[in-house]
Amino acid sequence: MSKIIVRGGQRLTGNVRVSGAKNAVLPILAATLLAQEGESIISDVPSLDDVNTIQQVLAALGASLTYENETMRISAQQLTTYEAPYELVRKMRASFLVLGPLLARLGRARISLPGGCAIGTRAIDQHLKGFEAMGAEIVLGQGFIDARSDGKLKGAKIYLDVASVGATENIMMAAVLAQGTTTIENAAKEPEIVDLANYLNAMGAKVRGAGTGVIRIEGVERLSGVAHTVIPDRVEAGTYMIAAAITGGDVHVEGAIADHLAPVISKLQEMGVEIEESDNGIHVRAASPLKSVDVKTLPYPGFPTDMQSQMMALLMVSEGTSIVTETVFENRYMHVEEFRKMSGQIKVEGRTAIISGGLPLAGAKVCATDLRAGAALVCAALHAEGETEITGIHHVDRGYVDITGKLAGLGADIRRFEAAEESAKADAMQTFTSSVEAAVSAVTQADAVIAVSASDKSDKTDNAAEKTDFKREKDVARIKAQPTWA
Numbered sequence: 001m002s003k004i005i006v007r008g009g010q011r012l013t014g015n016v017r018v019s020g021a022k023n024a025v026l027p028i029l030a031a032t033l034l035a036q037e038g039e040s041i042i043s044d045v046p047s048l049d050d051v052n053t054i055q056q057v058l059a060a061l062g063a064s065l066t067y068e069n070e071t072m073r074i075s076a077q078q079l080t081t082y083e084a085p086y087e088l089v090r091k092m093r094a095s096f097l098v099l100g101p102l103l104a105r106l107g108r109a110r111i112s113l114p115g116g117c118a119i120g121t122r123a124i125d126q127h128l129k130g131f132e133a134m135g136a137e138i139v140l141g142q143g144f145i146d147a148r149s150d151g152k153l154k155g156a157k158i159y160l161d162v163a164s165v166g167a168t169e170n171i172m173m174a175a176v177l178a179q180g181t182t183t184i185e186n187a188a189k190e191p192e193i194v195d196l197a198n199y200l201n202a203m204g205a206k207v208r209g210a211g212t213g214v215i216r217i218e219g220v221e222r223l224s225g226v227a228h229t230v231i232p233d234r235v236e237a238g239t240y241m242i243a244a245a246i247t248g249g250d251v252h253v254e255g256a257i258a259d260h261l262a263p264v265i266s267k268l269q270e271m272g273v274e275i276e277e278s279d280n281g282i283h284v285r286a287a288s289p290l291k292s293v294d295v296k297t298l299p300y301p302g303f304p305t306d307m308q309s310q311m312m313a314l315l316m317v318s319e320g321t322s323i324v325t326e327t328v329f330e331n332r333y334m335h336v337e338e339f340r341k342m343s344g345q346i347k348v349e350g351r352t353a354i355i356s357g358g359l360p361l362a363g364a365k366v367c368a369t370d371l372r373a374g375a376a377l378v379c380a381a382l383h384a385e386g387e388t389e390i391t392g393i394h395h396v397d398r399g400y401v402d403i404t405g406k407l408a409g410l411g412a413d414i415r416r417f418e419a420a421e422e423s424a425k426a427d428a429m430q431t432f433t434s435s436v437e438a439a440v441s442a443v444t445q446a447d448a449v450i451a452v453s454a455s456d457k458s459d460k461t462d463n464a465a466e467k468t469d470f471k472r473e474k475d476v477a478r479i480k481a482q483p484t485w486a
């Protein structure tokens with residue numbers, strides 16, 4: 001089993017460079033499928049497991065690509081299939097983002113229900129509602145979503161019940177080649193949405209209002225491949241800011257954009273961390289003992305849920321009691337149990353966590369339960385007395401480029417140990433077996449719902465029984481969307 005070992009207590013100093021944003025590059029790479037002509041040249045593409053996965057998805061769909069020196073070149077003129085392979089899609093939630101582009105480009109997309117971090121149910125009903133409003137027919141079954149449109153998609157007015165990042169992106173990508181104008185109301189406002197809109201507009205699309213709650217997309221006839229540089233990763237930047245603060249360090253986070261990090265900066269300042277915007281990044285200094293604060297996660301521009309666990313690590317070492325409220329995902333406290341192993345004093349009541357801070361942390365053997373939980377454990381370990389061994393680091397590889405190298409460059413005592421080949425194989429077998437068991441269980445539950453749906457309609461025609469009731473299928477989507485593999 002691969003692991004990271006950290007000996008806490010080293011003060012971090014120096015400069016760390018932020019990579020391109022995972023959550024921006026994944027939709028942008030999906031959007032390259034929309035280019036009927038020309039080559040897309042995407043720069044600052046971080047070398048992450050998730051990027052590797054979407055690269056394989058694009059290749060499986062017929063795109064040809066190269067990836068060298070953080071630049072990916074993609075030609076998608078000749079797509080060969082509308083079906084994204086199950087074994088890739090199950091690895092990562094963002095692979096579901098090829099649905100919108102495929103539907104727009106080919107009028108058909110077949111894709112399995114997505115995987116990703118097990119931090120909540122992560123429904124996809126808002127994506128499907130958007131595609132249906134644009135005239136697509138959606139059929140769910142056997143763990144797959146089959147979406148078709150009879151001719152071009154049609155512009156529509158779509159109100160999102162939740163300001164979902166993924167649904168906003170997927171609908172935006174479907175709408176750029178649709179007939180007429182699409183309006184997304186209660187759209188997500190994240191910087192990654194704006195980056196995607198900028199890329200689409202450079203391709204020839206007409207997207208207005210990205211970054212606000214209402215996005216208008218006027219469909220165009222054709223889109224072409226163009227060059228685009230991905231924005232810096234605000235979550236990676238925020239993680240290094242917290243790593244600096246938790247060690248009482250003095251660190252320049254190169255490439256970090258202060259505007260994208262406003263809520264994180266504001267909370268760190270409230271705690272007593274000195275933050276200064278520089279020409280090309282953010283400087284973080286933490287000298288005096290830090291104070292407790294309360295944090296509530298919210299869609300952008302609120303405090304990002306992807307920074308909640310790292311912030312909790314910092315609150316554990318800050319004086320006083322802090323309250324964290326997670327409002328975006330219903331199961332994003334799995335790191336708490338691991339923090340407790342490091343002597344963290346945290347009580348969870350529903351969506352609220354109460355942290356008694358200022359007590360010493362001790363090194364322990366812990367496991368990353370998801371991507372940001374892994375990063376948070378690394379942050380806590382940098383402060384803790386003694387050695388912390390962190391397993392489950394394949395989660396961290398989804399979202400951080402060389403976290404050990406970057407932190408070691410700042411003076412951390414941190415090393416990564418790769419699994420011996422044999423034990424890696426054993427891990428893979430174990431993961432595969434659990435995935436199969438989980439998949440069988442999810443499909444069985446979902447099929448039970450489908451069976452109920454079919455028997456309810458037994459007095460109607462065979463044809464009608466085969467057609468799916470959207471409400472029930474939404475339930476199936478919710479069941480199957482429960483990520484059992486991450």
Ligand SMILES: CC(=O)N[C@H]1[C@@H](OP(=O)(O)OP(=O)(O)OC[C@H]2O[C@@H](n3ccc(=O)[nH]c3=O)[C@H](O)[C@@H]2O)O[C@H](CO)[C@@H](O)[C@@H]1O
Pocket residue numbers: 022023024026093094120121122123124125126127128162163164165166167188192299305306328329330
């Ligand atoms: C690849 C990527 O960009 N991932 C980010 C994206 O995930 P993702 O796009 O999956 O997150 P969403 O914004 O869609 O999800 C937010 C909430 O909305 C709910 N929901 C979502 C869609 C839907 O159709 N129905 C529904 O009910 C989800 O269950 C969740 O509780 O935004 C999240 C929220 O900032 C981040 O934590 C993830 O890092």
Ligand SMILES: C=C(OP(=O)(O)O)C(=O)O
Pocket residue numbers: 023092093094116117119306371372399
């Ligand atoms: C939850 C995250 O990613 P994903 O949506 O890809 O699972 C994340 O980046 O913290």
